[in-house]
Every structure is written in structure tokens, then in C-alpha cells.
Amino acid sequence: MTKHNNTTKPGGNGESIRTGMSEEAIRLAFLDNLFYVQGRFLEVASLDDKYKALAYTVRDRLLHRWVSTIRTYQQANPRTVCYLSAEYLPGPFMGLNLLNMGIEEPTRKALQSLGIDLESLIAYEQEPGLGNGGLGRLAACFMDSLATLQIPATSYGIRYEFGIFQQDIRNGEQVETTDNWLHYGNPWEVRRPQISYDVKIGGHTEHYTNEQGLHRVRWVPHETFRGVAIDTPILGHDVNTVNLMRLWRAEAAEALDFHAFNEGDYYGAVLREVRSETISKVLYPNDAPEIGKRLRLLQQHFFVTCSLQDMMRVHRTTGMPIERFHEKFTVQLNDTHPAIAVAELMRLLLDNHHLDWDTAWHVTRHTFAYTNHTLLPEALEKWPIPLFQSLLPRHLEIIYEINSRFLDEVRQRYPFDPDRAQRLSIIDETLPRHVRMAHLACIGSFAINGVAELHSQLLKETVLRDFYELWPEKFQNKTNGVTPRRFMLLSNPGLGSLLNETLGHGWETDLEQLRGLEAHADDPAFQERWRQVKRQRKEALAGEVHKLCGIDITPTSLYDVQVKRIHEYKRQHLNLLHIITLYNRIKRNPALDIVPRTFIFGGKSAPGYAMAKLIIRLINAVAEMVNRDRDVAGRLKVVFLPNFSVKLGQWVYPAADISQQISTAGKEASGTGNMKFSMNGALTIGTLDGANVEIREDVGAENFFLFGLDADAVSHTLANGYRPWDYYNANQELKDVIDLIASGFFAHGDRSLFQPLVDHLLQHDSYLLLADYADYIACQDQVSAAYRDPQRWTRMSILNVARIGKFSSDRTIAEYCRDIWKVQPVPVKLD
Ligand code: Z16
Structure with a gap:
């Protein structure tokens, strides 16, 4: 076997600087790459230079394992999966590779000793x-x-x-x-x-x-x-x-x-x-x-x-x-x-x-x-x-x-x-x-x-x-399923530490072990730490929101989040109907005591999908009106996060209190965001659609906010001549909301801008927003009631994480x- 570390300077304890895992070896490797790959010394290196030097440092260690893997596979000639x-x-990649290799801490220290903040390099990666x-x-x-x-x-x-x-x-x-x-x-x-x-x-x-x-x-x-x-x-x-x-x-x-x-x-x-x-x-x-x-x-x-x-x-x-x-x-x-x-x-x-x-x-x-x-x-x-x-x-x-x-x-x-x-x-x-x-x-x-x-x-x-x-x-x-390494350990280090302390290691690759949390669900001291973890992620997200949108959000408010592609069947506009309902309630009764909420949206529309693009416009239009209205200040805030991505998701999932999974039943094949939220202690408000059904089964019906028609009822409703007008006429709050959108209130008086959306809802409503509206609003009222009771809420949150083990992609892949x-x-x- 060839030894490829003879040509390189040894690290402090004789390790190769190409493969060594100690703080000293990593520091030497970083400086070496900065010098010989990037052609820079520390004092003049840009963020990009430092990022690249670290990436090559990590890559050397990856390639070392890669070569061993290929050699092993060559000898064993195993049956192989090809995923197309x-x-x-x-x-x-940076954060996850460090984490999976177990060198996050020595790397952080090595960089620290050079006056470099690891997080800033991780944040730089596109x-x-x-x-x-x-x-x-x-x-x-x-x-x-x-x-x-x-x-x-x-x-x-x-x-x-x-x-x-x-x-x-x-x-x-x-x-x-x-x-x-x-x-x-x-x-x-x-x-x-x-x-x-x-x-x-x-x-x-x-x-x-x-x-x-x-x-x-x-x-x-x-x-x-x-x-x-x-x-x-x-x-x-x-x-x-x-x-x-x-x-x-x-x-x-x-x-x-x-x-x-x-x-x-x-x-x-x-x-x-x-x-x-x-x-x-x-x-x-x-x-x-x-x-x-x-x-x-x-x-x-x-x-x-x-x-x-x-x-x-x-x-x-x-x-x-x-x-x-x-x-x-x-x-x-x-x-x-x-x-x-x-x-x-x-x-x-x-x-x-x-x-x-x-x-x-x-x-x-x-x-x-x-x-x-x-x-x-x-x-x-x-x-x-x-x-x-x-x-x-x-x-x-x-x-x-x-x-x-x-x-x-x-x-x-x-x-x-x-x-x-x-x-x-x-x-x-x-x-x-x-x-x-x-x-x-x-x-x-x-x-x-x-x-x-x-x-x-x-x-x-x-x-x-x-x-x-x-x-x-x-x-x-x-x-x-989804990977708990990226979506728990890496995105939510505070939660990771609390879980390690409570359960020991092992849960990261055997997520059913989270069941051990059930025993702590009612422990006041544990509950308090649980809330601290969430609070810390909510503050961190507030910082990102400020950077990205210039909007200040309040970490004590309920973060109500819907991030996913924009699609009529996913019903971001049903979420909007609720926001406008709350807005109207406060405008009617300025002294109304409601749970303060921050509504956070994110997601891209297909460039040629006109209705989805109109939904984005309406979200931003509602945000504009709500956020500047002094009557609702401190109680309602609406944010649209631009350019939602995996990276941004890592800030969002851990910070959410409520996860919106509100597709028309029978339309969302599975959903996977639903799992990422639940793993981080958000409670779900959702329909009986896709994997929501199984999440609810596992976390317990009492820890899940269910509303709406099921898939059977959806197909029957549509088959039997659905008339959205009847719902509009029968529900004053709903009528007020639709009328307000139609009036041009959210479009500086322009009645035509959102007319296609209103017309579609009143005449076709193929995704049954009006049929599900009343139940959705009632369910959201239940959410608010639950949030007023921190002990109850925290217990529900802990139990969601304790019982989410099935939704690790490790289980999916094993199957x-x-x-x-x-x-x-x-x-x-x-x-
Ligand atoms: C896609 O992301 C999905 C389905 C599809 O036909 C095309 C694309 Cl690009 C999604 C489903 O909508 C979602 O429900 C599911 O969780 C995901 O695929 C993974 O299975």
C-alpha cells in the first residue's frame, strides 16, 4: 500500500497534513492550501481564499476515505445501487462534511487560532x-x-x-x-x-x-x-x-x-x-x-x-x-x-x-x-x-x-x-x-x-x-424521510447538544432513539431548556430576516411558517385568507387580545405559472399593508423570504413554532418539509395529505392540528358539482376577506390586479379553499389557544420530536x- 504522506510536512503529532484530524494538522493544512493552492498568505487572503483553503483541507480528508471506499468495492465486487x-x-457541503467527519471542533479551533470564524466560511458557500x-x-x-x-x-x-x-x-x-x-x-x-x-x-x-x-x-x-x-x-x-x-x-x-x-x-x-x-x-x-x-x-x-x-x-x-x-x-x-x-x-x-x-x-x-x-x-x-x-x-x-x-x-x-x-x-x-x-x-x-x-x-x-x-x-x-444530520444536528446545534446530553449519542443514526424524550416531556426544567433552544433559533432567524428583508420580527411572537414551492394545490393563498381574517378582526376590534404572530413565507414559482406568481404578489401586498398598519403592530407581521433554498431552510426549520402543511387532500404526494419542521419541534397544522397522515399517526392526534376535507371528501365534493359561491355567501368572515382582496385594498386601489385570483376562487376553486376555510380558521384558533399555555405547547413540541423517528431517510433507505x-x-x- 502506498503511503502518500511522506512528501508532506507532518503535523504536531506526526500526522500527515493531508489527512490528519487534529487541530494542529488542520491548521497546517489550511495554511498550506492557502499558500500553495490559492497563492495567498493570511494577511491578504479574501473570504473566498479562506473558504477555498478550508474546502481543500476538507476535500483531502474526503478523498482519503473515497480511495479506501473504491478499493474496498473493487475487492468485494458488491451489488450496487444506481440512483438516476x-x-x-x-x-x-462544508458544514456537513466537517460534521460527518467529526472534525468540526478541531477545525473551529484551528481557524480561531488564526483569527478566522468558521461560521463565516460556512455561510459564504453557495x-x-x-x-x-x-x-x-x-x-x-x-x-x-x-x-x-x-x-x-x-x-x-x-x-x-x-x-x-x-x-x-x-x-x-x-x-x-x-x-x-x-x-x-x-x-x-x-x-x-x-x-x-x-x-x-x-x-x-x-x-x-x-x-x-x-x-x-x-x-x-x-x-x-x-x-x-x-x-x-x-x-x-x-x-x-x-x-x-x-x-x-x-x-x-x-x-x-x-x-x-x-x-x-x-x-x-x-x-x-x-x-x-x-x-x-x-x-x-x-x-x-x-x-x-x-x-x-x-x-x-x-x-x-x-x-x-x-x-x-x-x-x-x-x-x-x-x-x-x-x-x-x-x-x-x-x-x-x-x-x-x-x-x-x-x-x-x-x-x-x-x-x-x-x-x-x-x-x-x-x-x-x-x-x-x-x-x-x-x-x-x-x-x-x-x-x-x-x-x-x-x-x-x-x-x-x-x-x-x-x-x-x-x-x-x-x-x-x-x-x-x-x-x-x-x-x-x-x-x-x-x-x-x-x-x-x-x-x-x-x-x-x-x-x-x-x-x-x-x-x-x-x-x-x-x-x-x-x-x-x-x-x-x-x-x-429526511436526513437528521443536516436538518437536526447541523441546522440546530442547540437541539443536538440537548439531545446528546439527555439521550447520549446514537440517535443521529438511529432516530427511533428519540423516543427516550417522552420521559422528559413534562419535566419543567427540561421544558425550560427546550424553550431556550427554540428561542435561540428564533432570534437567529430574526437576524437573517433583518438582513434579507430589512424587517424586524419579534422572537416572542408565534412563528407561523410555510416554505415550499408556490403552487395552487399547496394553498399558500389559504394561509393568506387566515392572515386577512385576523387583520379584519383586529381592525373591527382594535382591543382584541390575540396571540402575536409572525407569518413567514418562502418559495419559488415556476417562471411561467401566472397564478403562482400572482400568489407571491398577494403575499407581498398583504405583507406591505399589514406591516405598516399601526393598529395591528405588535400582533401581526408578514414576511416573504426571497430565494428560498436548502441553506435558508436550515435557518427556518429550527425556528418555526407552526408548520403549515395545508395542501388539498390527495394532491401532495408526500411532502418532506413537514418532517424537517416536526424534527425541530414545530407543531403541524395540516390536512390529511401525503406523509402528514403518517406523521399525525406517529406523533399522536392530540399533538397535531388537523383540519379540512380528506381525499375521499375532496373527490366527492368535486364530482358532485362544487359551488364555491355557497361557501362565500354563507360565511361573513370569508366574504369580508374575499371582498377586501377584490376591492383593491392590497393593490393601492387597483381592483384588477388580483381579480384573476378572486375570480378563480369564486368560480372554480379547484383546490377547495373555500370549502376548507371555516375549518382552517377554527383550527388556527385552536393553535392560538394552545400557544397561550407554554407547558402544554412545549409538551406537544417535545412529543413531536420524540415520535418522529420513522421519518429519518435512514429508515426509508433501509426499506x-x-x-x-x-x-x-x-x-x-x-x-
Ligand atoms: C417534485 O419535487 C415532486 C413531485 C414531482 O412530480 C416533481 C417534483 Cl420536481 C415532489 C412532490 O410534490 C412532493 O410531495 C414529494 O414529497 C417530493 O416530490 C419527494 O417525493
């Missing part, structure tokens, strides 16, 4: 915003848990040059600006120019018979690009396992097209190079409704083919025959974004490895498993056939063949039910014809799962009902490993 996701939202919301963040929690559980796993995706847009609020409106996250360089990634693959697009196919008389297919593409691997190490907590996030960057097939160059088309060659790079240029900022864009399909094909070719390269090194590909790899499809993988793996096996159809199909069907994340019909991906044909002609042929064989099977199973084949077909035959990606995913996968019990149940009853009837054994539930992936931990020893 078009989105990842890992959040800033996170990779390579995702829209829940789905991308879930993928990041899964990476954290896979590494922590010591599971061999690679996460494949796209290295977007521009991630999710930065959101500015100007005149109350969302304004998008580009996210140039790579501008100052990214110290956490390693580019692997040798790991790159060809990506073909367009053109046509040629069928022919070879010299042995065998049928062969050649895809003659219109263009060829390359995907180059860019790797980021993902460290587990308290283990040596470092897994890989491998993202693909599009580049030109050759640096310059010398053929064209020789013909004098220098500019043409350069432009082709620029064009190829557009594939991985930018993330599509839509969280639910899919937009049938050519470049988006290209992105999907691009990262899928690179990932599968990469797996095949690794597979070759094992010496196993290609027919056993599915024994080495299990591939999870994160939604339908990578579903083209079913056709692509078939193509590689048929056209490159020359397997016969049945063998190739056997391998494919045993390789993939598919996770569905939505029930919204408008969010199910479909591609117009002409578009598909023009980009992926060979894939379309393969899809037709898969479909034809599949439909033969269906007709045989249901000889008297011709409609069923139509419904199950991969091709939607209603004009214009489309490829249905969810159908391709279901047919090509051995397992299909939803992300919460209710969601998995509704999948079987609605969007995937025919597939469930055909293959009930394929369907599973895997309730989402995927056991029920779907059939993989085992492979511990790693440091070389």
Missing part, C-alpha cells in the same frame, strides 16, 4: 441548486443515508451550469436571475476527463443482415456529443464510506472539429462546440407540470445514456457476462425523468452487445425500479411522437416493439376488454399521439413505489390502476435496500 435523478439539491424542490432534495437525503448505511451506491445526474434561478422580489413580484453557481469555481468536484461517453441524437436507423446472417441495427445519428463525468464525494456520518455523485457535463465530441477546420469552417466548428454544451446548460425550473420541450428530452437521454454506459464499463471490469448486469446493478428511476433508460438499456444490449430480445428484456426488467412522485395528471410526462422520432429514432422503434409484445400479453389476459389495452398502451393514441413515460417506466420495472402510504394507495386506485390490476405484486410504498434493491452494507476501513 435529473435533480439534486445537496445544500452547502449551494448547488440542481433541483426544483422536494424531489431533488429527497435524492440528496438518500445519498446521505446510503453513505451512512454503508451501501455501495452511485447517484447519476446532470451537472447543470445554471441551476434553479435566483429569486429576487421587486415591487412584490418574483424576478428570476440566472444562478451562476460555478462562477468562483467549485472546490467539491473532481472532473474526470477520461470518463466520457458518446451521446448520439437524431438521424435514422438502418436494419441489415450481417455476414453470419444475423439481423443487426445501426443508428446513424445526425449529431454526436460527449458527456464528461464530474464527481462529488458524498461522505456518510461517522463512517468511512464515501459514495459518488457523478454528474454529466455535455461537451463537443472533439474539442474542435478538425475536419471542418481543415475546410476552413473554423467558426462553424466552434459554434458546434458551444451548441453541444447547451445540453447541460440549464435546469428546467418546473416542479410539476411538464413542458414538452426538445432540450428537456435531450437532457434526459443525455444523462441516462452516459450513466448506463458507465455502469457497463464498471460491469466489464468485474469479468461478469453482460447477461448478469442486473445482478451487479439495481437502478432506481427517480420519477419518469430517467424513464428513457428502459429503452436505452435495451438498445445497448441489443445493438452493442448483440443479445437476443428475450435475454435483453429479461436483464432490463430485472434492472429498474420506478418511484412515482405525483398524482397530478398534468405532471405526468408525455412526449409528442414526431419530437421523439426526430431525436431518438432507434428508441422509438424499441418502444414500439416493447409495446406490441406487452399489448399482446394484455389482450390475452383480458380477451373481452379491448379498451384496457388502449389505456395501458405506452402510446397515447388520442391525437396528437404521445409516448407516456410513466407507462414505459411501469412496464420496464420490477418494482413501482409511491412516496407515502396515502399516495401509494391513490396511485393504485387512480393513475396506475390498470397496471396495479395487471401486476399487483410490483406495487410498494416507501414513505419518504428500499431490503424490499427493492436487495443490497447489503459494505463497511470501509481507512487505508
